[in-house]
Amino acid sequence: MSVAESRRIVVFRHAKADWPQVPDHERPLAERGRKDAAEAGRRLTDTGISFDLALCSTAVRTRETWKLAVQEFPQRPKTVYEERIYEASPGELIAVLNETPDDLRDVLLIGHNPGAQGLTEVLAGSAEGDVRERMAGRGFPTAAFAVLSFDGPWKSLEPGAATLRDYWAPAD
Structure with a gap:
């Protein structure tokens, strides 16, 4: 894979604790x-993204969210439990x-607010259609996720570098 190829990040907030x-x-x-969490897993599967890696906070609620969501996936990606995600x-x-x-290429990050919403807003230099407005109208409730894409190597990811492609929340 060339480093110029498009990459995707899905920012997924843990479910209701x-x-x-x-x-x-x-x-x-x-x-x-x-x-x-199970419904979010089904919706994540519906995106068609085949995740290469899941980065999950070490908090109990994020680990439980991931355990329930990933059961809906056709294939379980490599998972890394990362303590730095908690309160990041x-x-x-x-x-x-x-x-x-x-x-x-495709990474799922399972974390917490305000970090999850903040990360999505900071990365999204642009957005497709009405995705930004839908997210702004709902905030980033528990079990919500946002799909972002960017081009270039991971080390080049910075504020404004991504496009907000999709957003889902349980109320949708």
Whole structure:
């Protein structure tokens, strides 16, 4: 694959979490979150993207979201549980993505807000059709995902470098 080839990043926010008396990192999914995670997995499959890599926060709710979503995939991508995604800023998330090997084309990042929405907004220098307006109208609720594309090596990913191609939220 040439490094000039188009790459895709799907930013996926974890599904709805419960609020038991546990540290934030240990919060599990709520019942609605389990249903939404599976539905998001079906919708991710509908995109037709065959992910080369999934980068998932180490928090319980992101790991549970990924476990339920990936069951809907025809093929499980390599998964890396990355502690730097938890509570990461958009800049920190870009730094994680910049480390992706150039032989990988399509990456799924499973994380948290405000980082997930912030990353999507920061990367999207342009958008197709009404995708930006749809996302702005709904924000980035739990189990939502955005599909972005950009050209060039992963280390060149920077603010404004991507095009927002698609967006889905459970209310859609």
